[in-house]
Amino acid sequence: MATMKDVAKLAGVSTSTVSHVMNLTRFVSEDIAKRVQDAARELNYSGPSAVARSLKTCRTNTIGMLVTTSTNPFYAEVVRGVEQACYQQGYNLILCNTEGDVQRLKRSLSTLVERRVDGLIMMCAMLEGEDAALYERLKKLPVVVMDWGEADFPCDRIQGHSRKGGQLATQYLLDKGHRHIGCITGPRNRQQADLRYQGFADAMTDAGLTINPDWMIESNFESDGGKAAFASLFANVEHDKSRLPSALFVCNDMMAIGVLHAAQNAGIKVPQELSIIGYDDIHLARYMNPALTTIHQSKGKLGAEAVNALLARLQDPTLAPQFMDIEPSVVERDSVQILK
Structure with a gap:
């Protein structure tokens, strides 16, 4: 049976690099990650399972995101920014669409908590009244609210100005x-x-x-x-x-x-x-x-800052809640007439 040393030798890297690629514990360049993955496939080496890793580290390297489904491409462009930032940081993303429905929001929140995501990004309407008690389950989970507004629980907020x-x-x-x-x-x-x-x-x-x-x-x-x-x-x-x-x-x-x-x-x-x-x-x-x-307003930056805020809180849960505005700018095209 192939070992991590065998994979490292075939890929021309150190065993620690193989470990980082297999365990998603540090960013590794795309080229090196591909070499390690190709070597692992060739040797039929699967490494430790995700379940075993999560039990050992109390982390799943997974972030959950709740977003209101809309025909507006703005949301898709922000989600793309979040996905890209997660990939670069070695994290997976579970995306849940709420469709603006309270019951779907509650069910999605419960599902993400049960799947033991490391943190949560919310870009959707919040629960109110008695339903908001569900947020009690999130007290130990880092939460970032994106471009939506106020929240009735401690969290970081990233939004456009x-x-x-x-x-x-x-x-x-x-x-x-x-x-x-x-x-x-x-x-x-x-x-x-x-x-x-x-x-x-x-x-x-x-x-x-x-x-x-x-x-x-x-x-x-x-x-x-x-x-x-x-x-x-x-x-x-x-x-x-x-x-x-x-x-x-x-x-x-x-x-x-x-x-x-x-x-x-x-x-x-x-x-x-x-x-x-x-x-x-x-x-x-x-x-x-x-x-x-x-x-x-930079959708990529919105997504990246949300992921960065979440990872910063995972590293230091004592951080004060962060609030960040993404600065807007005018893009001049052809739909405005100059009046003399």
Whole structure:
């Protein structure tokens, strides 16, 4: 039967490197890891089982992630960042979609705890009231809440700086000469949606401009919500193009895509008759017609910082709860007209 020494000799590495690759206890370059894995396969060496390792170390080298399923590619891009960071750190990821359903959230939480994940990343709505007692089971488990809002239990939080992003988007429109600016928000009971609106209001107030209530629409962060929001906006101005704002800050890219589609169907040219700036800088935004000007927040960095915060707490559980904002920036494309 092949031993670890046999694998090390065939792969041309030390036995400690073989151990790190097999046990996922330290990052090893992809090239070396492949050599070790190829040698192990050739020699039919499987190494210690994951169960045996976890019993010995009290670690499973597995992170659980709860995310609300959505048609918004933003979530998929963040999950990709988390997966990449886990891979680089030698961790596995178990992903659970909650579908926005409380029972699925509770069941997924229980499953992840039973599978003895080392930590948990949450990017979904939180339990409330009596249901929140389930979080008692998480007291000894490191938890990071991503880009969602407040939590009623000790945890680290990583999120985009939404208020600053809303201010940047609106200021960009102001700098391009727009003074008649509307805003389509996500659900205002969601912290990120409300903060983006507050950033919009900050910039309008600083510019000495009044917010027109007919140009303010609350929607659902999905493309169909953007389409419905534009229909409401157009109805508010009695389908008179001349009474529309010259520009809209739409608080995420998926709604902005819905707005763009609805406006064009209504015969309104973007950006000549209506300028649009979105938020998130999803991959699809650059391929719209016109390409969407938007606020960039690094999904890869969101994911990486969440994993790093979790691993830091695993190394030192006494750390004070961390809070990190990911700085936003404007990505200029073709959906905003410069007014003279």
